[in-house]
Amino acid sequence: MSSLKHLLSAADLSRDAAINLLDIAETMSSVNDREIKKLPTLRGKTVVNLFFEDSTRTRISFELAAKRLSADVINFSAKGSSVSKGESLKDTAQTLEAMGADGVVIRHPASGAAYTLAHSGWINGSIVNAGDGTHEHPTQALLDAFTIRRRLHGAASSGKDLAGVKVAVVGDVLHSRVARSNLLLLNTLGAEVHLVAPPTLLPANSSAWNAVIHFSLDEMLQTVKPDAVMMLRVQLERMNAAYFPSEREYARVWGFNADRLAMLRENALLMHPGPMNRGLEISAAAADSPNSTVLEQVANGVSVRMAVLFNLLSGERSIDNV
C-alpha cells in the first residue's frame, strides 16, 4: 500500500492511491457502525488540529477521527491563542514540533499555508491540509467522492472509481477550495465534471480546467442530467467586491430550489459541503429532500479522515518518502 507523508492537495493522489483511501474509509465506516467505535491503531500518536479559521464540522470530524483511532488530540484555534498576540506560523509550528506532534491538521486563510508548513522544515510530522484559503480542501473532495460512490454502488463500492459519473459543481467556484479539490479528484477518478457559475464567480483560468463550463443552471440540469449536483456555499466572508447584484437575485438564478429539485433525476445526489446558507444557494425544501446527502457527507467525513490519518501516521517512515 502506498503511504503518503502529507496530504496537501487532491492532486497528490493517484487513481490507485485515491481508491485505496476510499476502500480503507469503507472499513472505517463499518467501525463507526459498531457499538465500540474505537481502534487502537494510532495509540501514542499526537494529532494537532491547527485552525486559523473558523470551522465546525471539519475540526470536529478530524478530532473524532483521530480519537476513534486512539490518537491524542490537541485542538488549537487562533482565537484565544498566542496567534492573537502576533505569533507567526513559524513560531507556532516550532512550538508544536517541540511538543512532539506526529500529525498536524491545518486550516488557514492563506492559500499555500499547508504547503509552507510541510516544506519549511519547521516541523517533522505529517501535514494534512484541512482548507487553505481559496486553494484546496482534499479531505472534503475524498468524502464527496466516497459519498457519491456509496450512493451509486452501495455495498459493492470497494475498488471502484467514478468513471462516467456526471458531477455538476454549482456556485461560487472562484472562492471555493472545495471546488478545486473536487475537480482534481473527480478527474483522477474518471468522473465528468461540469462547473456552473456566474461569470464573475469563475476564476480567470478556468477554461484550462478539465471541466465543461455552463452559465445557466436550468439549462445544465436539462441537458446534462447530472448524477450528482454539488452546491457550493456562497462565501460571504470573501465577497469583497460586487460579484452579483443581490442575494435575492442569486437565489433565484443560481439557488437550488424545489423547482430545480423536480428537474433532478430520481436518484441523483444533491450535495453541499456545509455550512449551508439556506434560502441563498439552497432552499430548505431541497436541503431536506431525500436527494440531499448533507448529513451523509458529515458522517462519511469521519470515516474518510480516519482513513487519511491511518495512511499518514501508521507505518514506518523512511527517508525516501519524506
Place this chain on the structure above:
Amino acid sequence: MVARTVLTGDDIDRAVTRIAHEIIESNHGVSDLVLLGIPTRGVILANRIAKIIARNDANFSPADAVGRLDITMYRDDLASNPTREVTETVEPGLGIDNRVVVLVDDVLYSGRTIRAALDALSDLGRPKVVRLAVLVDRGHRELPIRADFVGKNLPTSREERIQVQLLEIDGSNGVLIES
C-alpha cells in the same frame, strides 16, 4: 533458498478434516459455534473447516457461522513496518456475542497476530469462549498463547520461512519450508 514440501495437498485436507472433527467433539456438537478466519489464508481455511463441519452436522450453516476478522488496525508493529493493507471484517450472521468463537489462522508463530485478534474480537462483542485453530504451529512463541486445534506441529528455526499455499490464492495446495 531451498524449499522443501512438508505437507502435501492431501496432508492439508486430512489435517483440516481432523481439526473440524476435533472442534465438533470439544464443543459437544455445533451449538453456538462460529468460525472467524484471519485474512488472508485463515479465511480460506475457516471456509474449508466449515464445509466439513456442515457435512457432519446439518444444523451448522456456514453462511451464518463463518466470518472474517481483519486485525491490521490492532497490530503492535504498525509503527515499525510499512503501512499495511486493510481488508474488511465480516461478522458472521449469528453474531459473536455468547458464541463459541474459533479463530482460524494458517501459521502460529510469535502469537502476536492472535493477541491482536483477541483485541479486535473484544471490540466486536463478547464471545462465550474463544478457541484457536491453526494449520501449522511452528513454535517460537513470544506471548503466552497456544492453539487448541493444530493441524501439524513443525519444529523450525527462526531463520526458516514457512509458506502455506492454498489453491484459492496460490493455485496449489501445500506447506513449504524455505531455508
